[in-house]
Amino acid sequence: MHDDQVHVTTEIVATLIRDQFPQWSGKAIQLLASTGTVHAIFRIGHDLSVRFPLRLADADETLAVLEREAQASAELAQVSQFPAPEPVALGKPGAGYPMPWLVQTWVPGTIALDADPSGSHAFAEDLAVFIAALRGVDTQGRRFSGEGRGGVLAHHDDWMAKCFEESEGLLDVPRLRQLWGHFRELPRTGADVMSHMDLIPGNVLVAGxxxxxxxxxxxxxxxxxxxxxxxxxxxxxxxxxxxLRRTLACDDLEWERGKAWAFEQAMGVVWYYVESNPPMSKMGHQTLARILESTE
Incomplete structure (x- = not known):
């Protein structure tokens, strides 16, 4: 999926486990089919999963990122009434893999890409409960980092310009440009709240x-x-x-800004993953179709 992608095999994982965590040596190792774009995910036995960063980066910088992610995962797991992975251990480079890696608890279930919950009001209510619980966590003075989605919509103009250029022949670009012209002007009114940051179908599990x-x-x-x-x-x-909107009591502006962030994300995944990760590209198409349908 990426020019700088690192190759990880079950043999490499088995060697790393044997050398660094011998207590888990001998457990079955399974590479999981995933639409994920940042990590390769392996299941270790019945109760563990391992995340290996896919894009080559400095080992010390990667360690700092994984430590932050582990802390964030542990914090979210404490406040969510729905199952979420918890950090177990950090692995070191070795066996031909050049970066640190993270061991987590395994959370069973079927991702929403494979078990479509889109028509379920009960699922929507659960999702609202989850989002509300995260919003209720004290930010402890923390502010948006400035990286990725979640700050000022207009700061994404350059990225959106690239997306429109790359999407010629894939999407109705003139109509989508016009829509972005509306979205980028939506004012920000509320203070930062704690957020999952990436509630896409591949990151959500469905039970019934x-x-x-x-x-x-x-x-x-x-x-x-x-x-x-x-x-x-x-x-x-x-x-x-x-x-979902009614349960969270979203006003018109907040709802429209949520739509704008979904638009920004969908525009990026359609063209970027059209060949390397078709399910992600398809997700983007579907999201844009829903957004366009809502504006008609």
Whole structure:
């Protein structure tokens, strides 16, 4: 998926486990099929998972990132009433893999890409409960880091310009440019709240027609209160989407900003992953279709 991607195999993982965590040596190792774009995920036995960063980076910098992610995951797991992975250990470079890596608890379930919950009002209510719980966590003076989504919409103009250019032939670019012209002007009114940061179908687990758990929780941190509302557009049909909005009591501006963040994310994944990760690209198409349908 990336020019600087690092190759990780089950043999490398087995060697790293044997050398660094012999207590888990001999457990079955399974590379998981995943739409994830940042880590390779392996299951270790029945109760552990391991995340290996895919993009080559300085080992010390990677360690600092993984330590922050582990702390964020532990904090989110404490406040969520839905299952979420918890950090267990940090591994070191070795066996031909050049960076640190993170061991977490395994959370069972089916991701929303494979068990579509989009028509479930119960799932939408659960999702609202989860988002509200995160919003209720004290930021302890922390502010949005300035990286990625969650700050000022207009700061993404350059990225969006690239997305529009790369999306010629894939999407109705003139219409989408016009829509971004509206989104980028939406004012920010609320203070930062704690957010999951990436509530897309691949990071949400489904149990029946309910929310079964959440994944990729290492980004938990302060951001625009509207950011986690991307889930309304990535995950839900109109009826359940309205249930989510009503349960969270979103006003018009917050709701529109949530739609704007979903738009920004979807525009990026459609073209970037069109060949390397088709399910992610398809997710972007679906999200944009829902957004456009809501503006008609």
């Amino acid at each position: 027609d309910r929310l079964g758990g959440v994944l990729d929780t290492g980004g938990f941190g302060p951001a625009d209160p509207a950011l986690d509302l991307v889930s309304a557009w990535h995950l839900l049909q109109p009826g359940p989407r309205e249930t």
